[in-house]
Amino acid sequence: MSEKFYFMSKILVIGAGRSSSSLIDYLLNHAKTYHWFITIADTNKEAVELKVKEYQDVAEAVSFDVHNETLRETLIQKSDFVVSMLPAFMHGEVARDCVRLGKHLATASYVSQEMKDLDKEAKEKKLLLLNECGLDPGIDHASAMKIIHEIQDKGGNVTGFKSFCGGLVAPESNDNPWGYKFSWNPRNVILAGQGTAQFIENGKLKFIPYNRIYTQTETIEVDGYGAFDAYANRDSISYKIPYGLNDARTMLRGTLRMPGYCKAWNVFVKLGLTDDTYKIKNSDSLTYTDLIESFLPEGNISVKEKLIAFMGADIDAEVLEKLEYLELFSHRRMKLKEGSPAELLQNLLEEKWLLKAGDKDMIVMQHQFEYELNGMTKKLKSSLVVIGDDEVHTAMAKTVGLPLAITIKNFLTGKFKSYGVQIPISREIYEPMLQELEQLGICFQESEQG
Amino acid sequence: MSEKFYFMSKILVIGAGRSSSSLIDYLLNHAKTYHWFITIADTNKEAVELKVKEYQDVAEAVSFDVHNETLRETLIQKSDFVVSMLPAFMHGEVARDCVRLGKHLATASYVSQEMKDLDKEAKEKKLLLLNECGLDPGIDHASAMKIIHEIQDKGGNVTGFKSFCGGLVAPESNDNPWGYKFSWNPRNVILAGQGTAQFIENGKLKFIPYNRIYTQTETIEVDGYGAFDAYANRDSISYKIPYGLNDARTMLRGTLRMPGYCKAWNVFVKLGLTDDTYKIKNSDSLTYTDLIESFLPEGNISVKEKLIAFMGADIDAEVLEKLEYLELFSHRRMKLKEGSPAELLQNLLEEKWLLKAGDKDMIVMQHQFEYELNGMTKKLKSSLVVIGDDEVHTAMAKTVGLPLAITIKNFLTGKFKSYGVQIPISREIYEPMLQELEQLGICFQESEQG
Numbered sequence: 001m002s003e004k005f006y007f008m009s010k011i012l013v014i015g016a017g018r019s020s021s022s023l024i025d026y027l028l029n030h031a032k033t034y035h036w037f038i039t040i041a042d043t044n045k046e047a048v049e050l051k052v053k054e055y056q057d058v059a060e061a062v063s064f065d066v067h068n069e070t071l072r073e074t075l076i077q078k079s080d081f082v083v084s085m086l087p088a089f090m091h092g093e094v095a096r097d098c099v100r101l102g103k104h105l106a107t108a109s110y111v112s113q114e115m116k117d118l119d120k121e122a123k124e125k126k127l128l129l130l131n132e133c134g135l136d137p138g139i140d141h142a143s144a145m146k147i148i149h150e151i152q153d154k155g156g157n158v159t160g161f162k163s164f165c166g167g168l169v170a171p172e173s174n175d176n177p178w179g180y181k182f183s184w185n186p187r188n189v190i191l192a193g194q195g196t197a198q199f200i201e202n203g204k205l206k207f208i209p210y211n212r213i214y215t216q217t218e219t220i221e222v223d224g225y226g227a228f229d230a231y232a233n234r235d236s237i238s239y240k241i242p243y244g245l246n247d248a249r250t251m252l253r254g255t256l257r258m259p260g261y262c263k264a265w266n267v268f269v270k271l272g273l274t275d276d277t278y279k280i281k282n283s284d285s286l287t288y289t290d291l292i293e294s295f296l297p298e299g300n301i302s303v304k305e306k307l308i309a310f311m312g313a314d315i316d317a318e319v320l321e322k323l324e325y326l327e328l329f330s331h332r333r334m335k336l337k338e339g340s341p342a343e344l345l346q347n348l349l350e351e352k353w354l355l356k357a358g359d360k361d362m363i364v365m366q367h368q369f370e371y372e373l374n375g376m377t378k379k380l381k382s383s384l385v386v387i388g389d390d391e392v393h394t395a396m397a398k399t400v401g402l403p404l405a406i407t408i409k410n411f412l413t414g415k416f417k418s419y420g421v422q423i424p425i426s427r428e429i430y431e432p433m434l435q436e437l438e439q440l441g442i443c444f445q446e447s448e449q450g
Numbered sequence: 451m452s453e454k455f456y457f458m459s460k461i462l463v464i465g466a467g468r469s470s471s472s473l474i475d476y477l478l479n480h481a482k483t484y485h486w487f488i489t490i491a492d493t494n495k496e497a498v499e500l501k502v503k504e505y506q507d508v509a510e511a512v513s514f515d516v517h518n519e520t521l522r523e524t525l526i527q528k529s530d531f532v533v534s535m536l537p538a539f540m541h542g543e544v545a546r547d548c549v550r551l552g553k554h555l556a557t558a559s560y561v562s563q564e565m566k567d568l569d570k571e572a573k574e575k576k577l578l579l580l581n582e583c584g585l586d587p588g589i590d591h592a593s594a595m596k597i598i599h600e601i602q603d604k605g606g607n608v609t610g611f612k613s614f615c616g617g618l619v620a621p622e623s624n625d626n627p628w629g630y631k632f633s634w635n636p637r638n639v640i641l642a643g644q645g646t647a648q649f650i651e652n653g654k655l656k657f658i659p660y661n662r663i664y665t666q667t668e669t670i671e672v673d674g675y676g677a678f679d680a681y682a683n684r685d686s687i688s689y690k691i692p693y694g695l696n697d698a699r700t701m702l703r704g705t706l707r708m709p710g711y712c713k714a715w716n717v718f719v720k721l722g723l724t725d726d727t728y729k730i731k732n733s734d735s736l737t738y739t740d741l742i743e744s745f746l747p748e749g750n751i752s753v754k755e756k757l758i759a760f761m762g763a764d765i766d767a768e769v770l771e772k773l774e775y776l777e778l779f780s781h782r783r784m785k786l787k788e789g790s791p792a793e794l795l796q797n798l799l800e801e802k803w804l805l806k807a808g809d810k811d812m813i814v815m816q817h818q819f820e821y822e823l824n825g826m827t828k829k830l831k832s833s834l835v836v837i838g839d840d841e842v843h844t845a846m847a848k849t850v851g852l853p854l855a856i857t858i859k860n861f862l863t864g865k866f867k868s869y870g871v872q873i874p875i876s877r878e879i880y881e882p883m884l885q886e887l888e889q890l891g892i893c894f895q896e897s898e899q900g
Contacts, residue, residue: 196725205730205744207791209722211661216747235728272659275646278685280655294655297666341657 015085023401031058108134123420142430160370166256179258197232465535473851481508558584573870592880610820616706629708647682
């Protein structure tokens with residue numbers, strides 16, 4: 001087999017945080033083969049320098065400052081392909097630079113309106129704006145579309161689709177009553193569910209506002225891993241057309257948590273503790289108990305008793321155990337001088353839900369299909385479980401980073417030629433992606449029912 | 451008495467909607483005396499032309515288009531004093547123009563961050579940026595500060611302050627089960643309470659998030675008018691320092707509604723019907739019953755039964771009567787082709803809660819003080835009730851427009867000289883304002899207790 005020659009490609013990765021490790025490893029390990037030069041830009045240049053030390057000839061670390069536009073432009077100008085691993089709200093500026101300067105871009109985040117607005121110009125310039133190409137969104141799109149296309153190829157018609165995903169902690173590292181530790185951006189976990197979930201059930205539009213998203217849960221069973229809580233996630237309806245599910249009477253995407261998590265998290269939502277819209281001044285002069293009390297009606301009983309009265313049927317011994325674990329009724333002062341309720345809660349949880357040395361995280365995904373084939377109604381489940389290696393090489397980093405890295409490689413090596421805003425739902429994108437993920441141990445188990 | 455000579459002042463009023471009628475009448479009626487020329491700018495120029503017909507020598511109507519920056523600048527450039535009666539979020543651009551072009555500005559709206567940012571430059575240029583000078587905020591500040599200063603002048607110390615206000619319907623025009631009709635911007639009524647209420651109770655910080663603001667109500671008694679529901683309104687804490695209430699252990703501003711209104715409105719909040727963050731496509735193909743159902747869990751019972759099950763103890767026959775009055779369980783199609791839940795609800799309520807010909811509205815305000823004087827704890831209530839003349843000359847228009855008009859007059863005639871961002875809490879602003887309001891029949895009744 002003769003070695004193929006690739007033109008040199010300069011890849012710029014912006015953001016080398018928690019979720020970027022597998023992406024960066026993949027790019028570094030394949031740089032020589034595919035003739036890439038990798039520039040990794042991060043505010044913490046020293047940490048990145050350690051990563052590229054053994055790859056001096058194919059990679060470099062540079063400083064990045066999100067407020068320095070000139071630096072951003074210069075870095076983008078020098079590259080051929082940009083990967084933005086920044087928080088989602090920062091992609092817009094990077095994307096505008098990319099399209100203006102004629103560079104391809106990939107992110108693992110949801111397609112924003114800003115991104116959509118760049119679609120036409122990107123297509124005209126033959127630039128790829130790849131999005132939603134991580135885990136969820138990402139692997140979920142790819143793996144669901146593979147099955148949907150298979151059913152349709154057999155002449156079947158998908159009438160119902162539900163898809164769930166959660167970034168959790170592996171059973172062997174599950175040592176707190178919440179069954180949760182942070183394997184990705186903690187802020188996103190604290191604010192999860194804000195907005196209104198939109199989906200379709202029995203052919204009807206359904207909306208669940210944030211204030212009751214953690215109460216309207218369903219239970220999902222995953223073979224070998226037991227039951228999980230699931231709550232509806234964002235706007236599922238908008239995927240009906242892109243997925244080609246015109247006849248689906250049910251269309252729901254959801255988020256998974258360990259059983260009991262949602263009932264306990266609902267206490268924070270009902271209290272108002274996940275609010276990020278205002279700051280509490282001098283919060284370091286208050287205890288967490290004061291914070292809880294500030295959201296409760298006045299009365300001559302203890303804060304814990306007030307909370308129990310306030311929550312009524314929505315609290316029980318298991319919920320209280322979870323709250324006690326967080327020392328919420330202790331006289332422990334808060335550390336932030338000024339923080340929103342959400343920031344103050346995050347500050348505490350980052351300590352309590354830390355992925356410790358040796359801890360393993362776990363990704364769980366499940367698709368549920370209902371379809372009609374030859375006059376029969378059939379059901380199909382497809383599940384994925386990935387366990388992390390340790391607290392750095394997490395299942396989250398793998399499943400977010402690898403689909404992105406693989407798809408960038410497939411684009412740069414000419415395996416597909418799509419331009420403008422793309423998500424991994426077309427065969428030419430998802431087929432080689434899922435094949436390679438399977439080789440890397442990320443594979444789904446299907447079970448047909450009925 | 452010799453007539454005083456006033457230099458000509460050109461006053462520009464932007465926005466001639468519902469709440470502007472009394473302001474405009476006052477300015478027109480006093481234009482000759484004070485040597486004013488009044489320019490009234492509105493998108494509906496024809497309607498304004500009718501208003502200024504009898505005042506041709508002192509007033510003119512001009513077209514206004516909020517998207518036409520050049521027009522806005524030209525109008526502001528030609529004036530000496532600008533009154534913005536636009537929706538609050540539009541004041542920022544007007545204010546920046548005013549400060550840049552050297553013009554005074556007045557609004558009835560809350561001081562925004564954008565306004566605060568202009569304070570320094572306005573002070574340097576000796577420009578007034580008068581805000582919160584309508585009813586609530588406005589008359590509430592002025593009348594509360596008068597009593598606070600009186601108590602402090604006697605050597606007393608205010609330890610508790612609560613203030614409530616509501617724009618309601620007069621008893622003689624109250625012919626629907628909600629006891630509510632629109633006397634001001636309906637959109638503000640639909641979105642009322644969104645965000646988090648912040649106040650102080652028994653010396654403790656208290657927060658109530660939107661999802662339960664209509665459930666944590668208290669009952670207020672106003673002599674001769676009976677009981678009202680009150681719920682906490684926005685950030686009360688930020689007025690503690692400006693009001694000089696350093697020792698107050700209670701500090702709460704609230705909104706009044708007829709008894710039972712809050713319990714019924716809570717159904718909309720809990721459902722998610724007041725959400726304005728997303729649009730429902732093809733909403734004109736749905737009925738209001740479909741809309742309600744889209745927020746309820748699925749089940750084989752009627753929508754009304756589902757709602758009753760969903761609300762549990764939070765619904766009763768009186769609430770149901772209010773919902774039936776709105777025809778929410780009828781198969782009546784919605785009119786908007788695409789609307790947010792809040793917009794779809796507003797569209798219905800604008801029809802059901804219309805202030806009909808001859809209908810009178812009613813403003814109710816009550817302050818409750820607790821103070822210490824000569825070692826004794828005392829209580830003082832101060833209440834205001836204003837009934838409108840008819841559906842155009844409303845109590846709302848009077849109580850929003852007159853304090854603003856009077857204070858503009860007082861500034862232009864040199865009764866006070868304050869610059870930068872001001873709200874009516876200093877004696878030089880509130881004293882002449884309250885005196886003149888009293889002459890116009892807007893006066894408080896005080897009752898000392900204990």
